[in-house]
């Protein structure tokens with residue numbers, strides 16, 4: 244009985260709602276005016292035309308063909324240095340990737356492979372080439388803190404930063420032990436084979452006082468007006484050079500040296516030869532049968548050690564002083580004069 248009452252009450256309420264529905268149906272008015280236009284959306288990423296300036300068969304073929312002639316492909320030391328934890332960051336594909344990903348190579352690496360495309364290239368950081376510049380999908384393009392001096396940052400503001408990761412010294416120069424002496428404890432002593440970055444910058448040499456002035460840091464014309472990649476990866480001259488051979492191409496020199504680049508740094512070869520004679524007499528350096536120069540373990544005067552360091556620095560840079568003609572010249576000439584005066 245109670246339920247029936249409730250039900251009829253619900254029916255009344257429901258039907259009264261229907262009424263409300265009917266009576267409040269709106270009558271359509273005149274349409275309002277159009278609203279103002281919305282703001283333009285953001286520009287889309289450029290189409291594939293720009294991508295195709297690099298991603299095309301001709302470019303790719305030239306890169307692959309040139310790569311075969313490079314020291315990187317040869318990977319002479321990759322076999323035994325590529326796997327060792329202390330060497331791998333520069334000597335193997337796996338080592339460099341681990342280093343750039345985690346900031347270190349934690350342990351020895353099994354089956355390391357030589358430097359290859361994936362060592363340097365990964366993926367694009369952005370596709371806003373106009374705003375961010377071309378990154379060439381390089382893995383490590385940021386400025387590089389030196390291994391031997393974390394407070395010093397090399398910044399080429401471009402693709403050459405990739406090179407600075409590996410082509411930098413592993414040791415800094417000799418320090419007086421308080422008695423005017425320095426002990427060479429290894430026949431591998433010296434800046435190691437790749438001090439090119441610090442030579443170009445004009446740092447990490449032992450600046451013995453003398454008649455030749457040391458140029459200000461970072462002031463070399465080859466540092467300010469050219470770069471690792473412009474000289475070593477420029478347009479090929481038609482010979483085997485430039486691009487991914489990393490053999491310096493004369494086309495990169497003629498922008499400044501309009502009559503062709505000078506073949507050598509004036510007087511450097513003669514000064515190097517004279518300095519080597521003195522350092523061999525002091526027994527701190529030694530030339531082997533193949534003509535390679537090595538340090539000899541032992542204790543030497545700090546001047547001999549500094550002069551030997553300078554010799555090894557210019558020698559291991561392997562550009563015959565070209566990277567920084569004035570700095571190389573001053574390091575060698577002042578070392579020579581100081582030893583002669585002793």
Ligand code: HEC
Nearest residue numbers: 289291293294295296297298364365366367370377379380
């Ligand atoms: C200035 C040269 C350049 C331009 C422009 C360029 N790329 Fe690349 N890109 C490279 C290089 C160099 C690599 C790495 C080597 C390779 O794979 O050939 C690469 C690699 C890539 C990869 C492979 C990355 C991976 O994860 O394997 C993709 C995808 C790619 N690019 C897409 C694009 C697209 C899309 C555009 C256009 C919006 C573009 N690229 C424009 C140079 C360029």
Ligand code: HEC
Nearest residue numbers: 314315318319320321333334339405406409471472475489
């Ligand atoms: C991952 C470390 C690494 C990076 C990055 C790197 N290099 Fe090298 N480079 C080496 C090693 C190691 C060798 C020696 C090859 C070998 O014997 O294993 C070498 C060899 C070379 C050579 C040939 C030297 C010879 O004796 O024939 C040149 C030139 C060179 N690199 C220039 C460059 C330039 C320019 C860049 C930047 C675009 C660069 N490298 C980036 C590690 C690197």
Ligand code: HEC
Nearest residue numbers: 319320324329330332333408409410411412413436437561
């Ligand atoms: C900071 C990077 C770096 C580290 C770490 C490093 N090397 Fe190197 N090494 C280089 C570069 C760059 C070259 C090539 C320089 C050139 O050819 O002008 C090179 C060249 C060499 C060469 C000469 C190869 C040749 O082509 O004749 C040997 C041997 C070598 N390294 C051994 C080692 C060993 C062993 C270790 C570890 C104890 C080591 N390297 C650690 C950067 C490095």
Ligand code: HEC
Nearest residue numbers: 297302306307310315358359360362363379402405472476
């Ligand atoms: C030692 C580092 C290194 C290695 C190894 C390397 N590249 Fe490059 N690559 C570079 C750098 C640096 C540039 C940018 C050069 C510049 O600034 O002009 C570049 C540029 C390129 C470009 C653009 C070329 C152009 O003309 O625009 C392509 C494509 C490319 N690399 C593909 C490859 C491929 C494929 C391999 C393996 C066969 C390879 N790279 C190995 C460092 C490397």
Ligand code: HEC
Nearest residue numbers: 406410439440443465469470471474491560561562565566
């Ligand atoms: C002004 C142009 C120029 C610049 C800038 C330059 N190089 Fe060189 N580099 C040369 C020349 C020229 C040689 C000597 C090549 C030869 O004698 O075969 C050379 C030699 C080298 C060698 C030794 C090659 C060998 O056959 O042993 C390496 C490695 C090297 N440069 C790496 C670099 C790196 C890394 C940078 C940037 C830090 C750089 N270069 C900057 C021109 C340049």
Ligand code: HEC
Nearest residue numbers: 464468469474491495496499504505506507508509565568
């Ligand atoms: C940005 C301009 C510029 C470029 C590019 C350039 N050079 Fe130089 N180069 C100079 C200047 C300026 C000097 C004078 C010495 C100095 O200021 O360091 C010089 C000096 C030299 C010297 C020493 C000459 C001497 O008498 O002692 C050599 C060797 C040399 N350059 C070779 C090269 C080679 C090889 C290339 C190309 C791979 C090259 N340069 C590219 C500007 C340049």
